Amino acid sequence: MIEAHGLTKSYGGPGARVRVLDGVGLRVAPAGIHALLGPNGAGKTTTVRILSTLTTPDSGSARVAGYDVVADRRRVRRLISLTGQSAAVDETLTGRENLRMVARLTGLSRPRARQRADELLTRFDLLDAASRQVRTYSGGMRRRLDLAAGLVGSPDPGVYFLDEPTTGLDPRSRRELWQVVRDLADQGATVLLTTQYLEEADQLADRVAVLDQGRIVAEGTPATLKSRLAGHRLDLVLSSREAYLRLATRAVHHSPETLTLGIPTDGTAAHARALLDDVDPHRTDVERFSLHSATLDDVFLALTTGPTEAPAHV
Known part of the structure; x- marks a missing residue:
């Protein structure tokens, strides 16, 4: 149409x-x-x-x-x-x-x-x-x-x-x-x-x-x-800015104010455990985590670059 x-x-x-x-x-x-x-x-x-x-x-x-x-x-x-x-x-x-x-x-x-x-x-x-x-x-x-x-x-x-x-x-x-x-x-x-x-x-x-x-x-x-970013997302609250910056390239969701990163996962317990062991093998960088389904917010933030200066009516 x-x-x-x-x-x-x-x-x-x-x-x-x-x-x-x-x-x-x-x-x-x-x-x-x-x-x-x-x-x-x-x-x-x-x-x-x-x-x-x-x-x-x-x-x-x-x-x-x-x-x-x-x-x-x-x-x-x-x-x-x-x-x-x-x-x-x-x-x-x-x-x-x-x-x-x-x-x-x-x-x-x-x-x-x-x-x-x-x-x-x-x-x-x-x-x-x-x-x-x-x-x-x-x-x-x-x-x-x-x-x-x-x-x-x-x-x-x-x-x-x-x-x-x-x-x-x-x-x-x-x-x-x-x-x-x-x-x-x-x-x-x-x-x-x-x-x-x-x-x-x-x-x-x-x-x-x-x-x-x-x-x-x-x-x-x-x-x-949503499935392009995996069906679920593991949100990690990091203990330090150094840990946040080190892991930021793996994330599809970023919140520097709260030191939170969202990393794609298939939603299973086995994959979530494996991700935690991978990103924090010494168990000192992740303070807490939560699992939730990916949203269009995740898609939007991952695929766009943010507001741009443009003429009116754009």
């Missing part, structure tokens, strides 16, 4: 060009949720802006539902919905008025606009608040209304680009929005979302692509990515 090959994009003037995307390739299957992870400045938002026709790549190509995002921009826009990092709704209008306004702007007749607004208010559990000004809505309600507005003129099931949709929401509102996104996918929608919350990708995504310094550095199901 979404396919990109060799996307590049740079920003800035002569002599100060910053390459944000450096040959990004991506394939997103229909009817599912694909997460794009990466540190700030990795190029996530730029990728979404290209795929949603808001900007053009310097080189490379991309298609949505078979249509080229540059040559067939109008057709692509009829098929997609885009939700940015902040809710794009009018706070002085009611929820119903916002949706009717968007419906009229997309060309629906007045009767059809009223009908479509009520359909979406019901679908997103906003009907009881439909007559209230949006300024009275909670953050979660605003995001649901923002998603609903994006669906007004898009055909179901459609293609949805969600750029950090739960940023700033409290845990309860985040989980409510997760369910909305799951429902969209269950109804056949194709969802590409960027997120800073690794738990979010773990909970929602069928597949995850990890973007770092403008390149896709890993891609697969959450379980597959």
Whole structure:
């Protein structure tokens, strides 16, 4: 449903060009949720802006539902919905008025606009608040209304680009929005979302692509990515900074503040004992240890280099 090959994009003037995307390739299957992870400045938002026709790549190509995002921009826009990092709704209008306004702007007749607004208010559990000004809505309600507005003129099931949709929401509102996104996918929608919350990708995504310094550095199901770092991790709290530095190259998780290193293991008692004997044969360097399953946090930290300085909207 979404396919990109060799996307590049740079920003800035002569002599100060910053390459944000450096040959990004991506394939997103229909009817599912694909997460794009990466540190700030990795190029996530730029990728979404290209795929949603808001900007053009310097080189490379991309298609949505078979249509080229540059040559067939109008057709692509009829098929997609885009939700940015902040809710794009009018706070002085009611929820119903916002949706009717968007419906009229997309060309629906007045009767059809009223009908479509009520359909979406019901679908997103906003009907009881439909007559209230949006300024009275909670953050979660605003995001649901923002998603609903994006669906007004898009055909179901459609293609949805969600750029950090739960940023700033409290845990309860985040989980409510997760369910909305799951429902969209269950109804056949194709969802590409960027997120800073690794738990979010773990909970929602069928597949995850990890973007770092403008390149896709890993891609697969959450379980597959975790298995790349072994299924489990043995966390060691070291007794000294010297021991920490000596063992740091073997670890996939690093916490210098607490002198803690995480080393991959298969999770068996035999392997954990062997690792402890190997890293601390004299039994003086490890103060304590714990065993837990690998997480997407481990994948993220192992595969990315951290935030980079980048232009706005990257």
